[in-house]
Amino acid sequence: MSDLNTFRTETRSWLEANCPESMRVPIRSFEDIYNGGRNPEMSHPDQKIWCDRMAERGWTVPEWPKAYGGGGLSKAEAKVLREEMARIGARSPLDSFGISMLGPALLKFGNEDQKLEHLPPIVRGEIRWCQGYSEPNAGSDLASLATRAEDKGDHYIVNGQKIWTSYADKADWIFCLVRTDNTGSKHEGISFVLFDMATPGVTTRPIKLISGSSPFCETFFDDVPVLKKNLVGEEGKGWTIAKYLLTHEREMISSFGAASGKKTLGQRAADNMGTDASGRLRAGTLRSVIAQYQLDTLAFAATMEKVTAEAKAGQGLGPASSIFKYYGTELNKRRNELLLSVEGESALGWDGEEYNEGEIARAWLRSKGNSIEGGTSEVQLNIVAKRVLGLPDA
Amino acid sequence: MSLVLNEEEIMLRDSAAGFLAETANVDAFRKHRDNPPPAGFDQALWGSIAEMGWCGIAIDEAHGGLGYGFTGLGLIIEQMGKNLTVSPFNSTVLMAGTAIAQFGTEAQKQEWLPKIAAGEVVMALAIQEGSHFDLDSLSTSVSAQGDSFAVKAEKRQVLDAIGADAYVVVGKDVSGYQAFIVTADQVSVQDQSMVDARSSGTVVIDISLSADAQMDPQSLNSGGLERALDIMNIGLAAELLGVSVEAFERTVGYLRERKQFGKVIGSFQGLQHRAADLFAELELCKAIVLKGLRAVDAGDDLGGLASAVKAKLAQISQRATNEGVQMHGGIGMTDEYDIGFFIKRARVLEHTLGDFHYHLDRYALQGGY
Numbered sequence: 001m002s003d004l005n006t007f008r009t010e011t012r013s014w015l016e017a018n019c020p021e022s023m024r025v026p027i028r029s030f031e032d033i034y035n036g037g038r039n040p041e042m043s044h045p046d047q048k049i050w051c052d053r054m055a056e057r058g059w060t061v062p063e064w065p066k067a068y069g070g071g072g073l074s075k076a077e078a079k080v081l082r083e084e085m086a087r088i089g090a091r092s093p094l095d096s097f098g099i100s101m102l103g104p105a106l107l108k109f110g111n112e113d114q115k116l117e118h119l120p121p122i123v124r125g126e127i128r129w130c131q132g133y134s135e136p137n138a139g140s141d142l143a144s145l146a147t148r149a150e151d152k153g154d155h156y157i158v159n160g161q162k163i164w165t166s167y168a169d170k171a172d173w174i175f176c177l178v179r180t181d182n183t184g185s186k187h188e189g190i191s192f193v194l195f196d197m198a199t200p201g202v203t204t205r206p207i208k209l210i211s212g213s214s215p216f217c218e219t220f221f222d223d224v225p226v227l228k229k230n231l232v233g234e235e236g237k238g239w240t241i242a243k244y245l246l247t248h249e250r251e252m253i254s255s256f257g258a259a260s261g262k263k264t265l266g267q268r269a270a271d272n273m274g275t276d277a278s279g280r281l282r283a284g285t286l287r288s289v290i291a292q293y294q295l296d297t298l299a300f301a302a303t304m305e306k307v308t309a310e311a312k313a314g315q316g317l318g319p320a321s322s323i324f325k326y327y328g329t330e331l332n333k334r335r336n337e338l339l340l341s342v343e344g345e346s347a348l349g350w351d352g353e354e355y356n357e358g359e360i361a362r363a364w365l366r367s368k369g370n371s372i373e374g375g376t377s378e379v380q381l382n383i384v385a386k387r388v389l390g391l392p393d394a
Numbered sequence: 395m396s397l398v399l400n401e402e403e404i405m406l407r408d409s410a411a412g413f414l415a416e417t418a419n420v421d422a423f424r425k426h427r428d429n430p431p432p433a434g435f436d437q438a439l440w441g442s443i444a445e446m447g448w449c450g451i452a453i454d455e456a457h458g459g460l461g462y463g464f465t466g467l468g469l470i471i472e473q474m475g476k477n478l479t480v481s482p483f484n485s486t487v488l489m490a491g492t493a494i495a496q497f498g499t500e501a502q503k504q505e506w507l508p509k510i511a512a513g514e515v516v517m518a519l520a521i522q523e524g525s526h527f528d529l530d531s532l533s534t535s536v537s538a539q540g541d542s543f544a545v546k547a548e549k550r551q552v553l554d555a556i557g558a559d560a561y562v563v564v565g566k567d568v569s570g571y572q573a574f575i576v577t578a579d580q581v582s583v584q585d586q587s588m589v590d591a592r593s594s595g596t597v598v599i600d601i602s603l604s605a606d607a608q609m610d611p612q613s614l615n616s617g618g619l620e621r622a623l624d625i626m627n628i629g630l631a632a633e634l635l636g637v638s639v640e641a642f643e644r645t646v647g648y649l650r651e652r653k654q655f656g657k658v659i660g661s662f663q664g665l666q667h668r669a670a671d672l673f674a675e676l677e678l679c680k681a682i683v684l685k686g687l688r689a690v691d692a693g694d695d696l697g698g699l700a701s702a703v704k705a706k707l708a709q710i711s712q713r714a715t716n717e718g719v720q721m722h723g724g725i726g727m728t729d730e731y732d733i734g735f736f737i738k739r740a741r742v743l744e745h746t747l748g749d750f751h752y753h754l755d756r757y758a759l760q761g762g763y
Binding site: 264266267269270275278279280281287288290291292294295296298299300302303305306307309310312313315323326327378380381382384385386388389390391392393394 | 396397398646649650657658660661662663665666667669670671673674677678679680681682684685699702705706709754755757758759761762763
């Protein structure tokens with residue numbers, strides 16, 4: 001315990017000395033989130049300085065092993081670090097798919113050479129990764145993907161197309177599902193490969209969404225050579241890794257639902273629309289819908305807390321992650337829809353300072369994608385019905 | 395406190411589940427419904443429950459209990475919900491016991507809590523006036539007359555009113571809440587048969603009570619009554635959880651067996667998605683009930699949490715039992731089939747000490763809107 005106290009004291013003074021003031025200001029826009037990469041986008045030059053300082057101690061990924069550039073911290077130490085960062089309002093130094101997705105997959109399924117080659121640049125924010133999963137004809141039915149990788153001895157030649165590739169136009173490398181065999185069932189013959197987006201034959205095209213932003217791309221592969229040393233796991237066994245990562249992704253997307261400002265939706269409504277003498281929101285029917293939303297948010301947070309506690313106690317995660325994704329994203333859609341009701345006309349603005357550049361409307365539209373990306377709500381319900389409730393296929 | 399059960403709690407839950415499934419199960423409830431015992435409950439079963447120490451689980455050791463807490467009590471109540479167990483456990487232990495512990499005088503605690511803990515007494519809570527539970531609209535039914543009090547009230551939906559030896563009666567005088575412990579000979583009770591076939595009634599009080607019957611007005615009026623009711627509602631939600639989960643499991647079991655159009659009906663996506671969504675909601679219910687019980691044990695401010703717990707369980711128990719009947723189809727409507735018992739029990743529990751709307755309103759008010 002006293003070791004942990006020492007660690008806390010040291011961490012506190014190191015953070016005080018090294019976290020730039022500008023990185024203690026709350027994140028206001030997507031540009032404030034640092035994603036690293038060969039050509040990093042920044043709203044402030046301190047973002048890179050802050051990332052470099054943290055990366056030097058491995059604290060961009062506190063719990064990864066030191067051998068791969070991580071912080072090598074215990075769970076308890078990592079918690080102290082999080083608490084101390086929260087204490088001064090320090091921003092996360094680096095956010096990336098490398099950290100949240102590829103890293104955990106490589107630690108679990110990669111060989112030693114792959115870990116040594118790819119993990120340290122992720123830790124330092126030098127390489128930004130994207131994920132090549134969905135295809136025009138393989139969305140909810142991901143396993144029917146058709147991008148082909150042909151065996152050419154020491155390398156593969158990849159041909160095909162991906163879609164909904166998040167930030168493909170900004171990424172340096174891709175982790176990608178390809179078909180190396182189509183003689184067996186659709187889940188067999190899928191392989192998990194890594195390659196540089198700068199390789200000749202790779203092109204990307206951003207997709208403009210209803211919210212006006214373009215976080216996703218179409219990605220085309222035309223005779224792209226991929227060395228076999230960049231195959232993760234066994235050839236034809238990529239589906240196992242894909243499923244593992246989907247579980248991760250669903251947990252990430254579900255956390256959107258927990259996001260909220262300081263004021264609850266109900267309090268915001270009370271400020272905007274007024275209350276009666278008893279303290280009740282005047283808009284009675286809206287009040288009841290908001291209360292049900294708040295109630296479910298509270299219950300959902302308790303569920304996340306319970307599942308986390310069970311996992312820590314060694315009782316495992318299991319199929320609960322499918323419920324999280326489904327429920328969290330539906331909850332977030334409800335929240336955004338209610339925000340429109342609470343804010344009224346001012347929520348419908350698209351441009352201009354008065355409307356905060358359409359922040360509410362754009363977030364509302366963007367939220368509609370939450371229950372589509374990473375497996376639609378309907379697919380999540382299918383999974384629960386079959387795997388958890390044991391109901392048979394049609 | 396962590397939202398995960400420790401080994402001791404799991405053992406307690408499993409032993410309660412085992413005992414009740416064997417001796418106080420749904421078949422036993424059907425027999426009770428068809429031939430209700432005169433006392434309103436099975437005295438042999440009540441004796442066994444007392445012997446296992448369940449009645450004293452949440453009562454502190456200084457007053458003859460085990461001091462184990464409300465999480466343990468909630469786990470037992472949940473199993474009673476699953477099995478539709480009939481006993482005066484809720485009214486005596488959860489309701490009267492909590493009321494006395496929260497706002498009884500020390501003398502009353504010394505007198506009654508050890509008897510409750512030992513299962514030697516059956517008690518009931520008499521608080522509701524009129525058709526709806528509403529703390530704000532209790533009529534002024536108490537007036538002080540020197541050293542004594544004139545109490546005149548009609549209390550409705552008093553669970554286990556018939557077999558009770560004594561009652562905690564909560565009312566109001568001009569200065570605030572007033573509460574008394576009265577014995578069966580001091581009230582008249584009208585049996586009100588309700589949809590769940592349990593003992594319940596209207597208690598009419600018109601009597602002058604001496605000061606030693608009066609409960610502590612200071613703790614009563616400084617948050618003690620609200621806290622007691624919050625704890626009771628979390629306990630009732632634990633029973634609703636058991637009722638809902640059991641109804642759901644029976645329904646999913648039926649979906650796996652019943653064939654129509656040459657197929658098991660559980661293979662139809664229309665039913666699968668409704669069942670999966672309900673599963674998700676029930677996972678939320680499990681978490682929020684445990685959160686409520688832990689908050690009681692931690693001595694946390696229950697504020698809006700207790701109303702959130704009750705409202706959520708009220709809402710989802712409606713859905714679980716309604717879907718239970720619907721998905722069973724025609725046989726779900728028959729008295730011969732058990733699923734109908736769950737919908738009946740769920741609604742009585744929901745409407746005890748405030749239904750979905752009452753608690754959603756209170757939850758919103760506590761949240762500042």
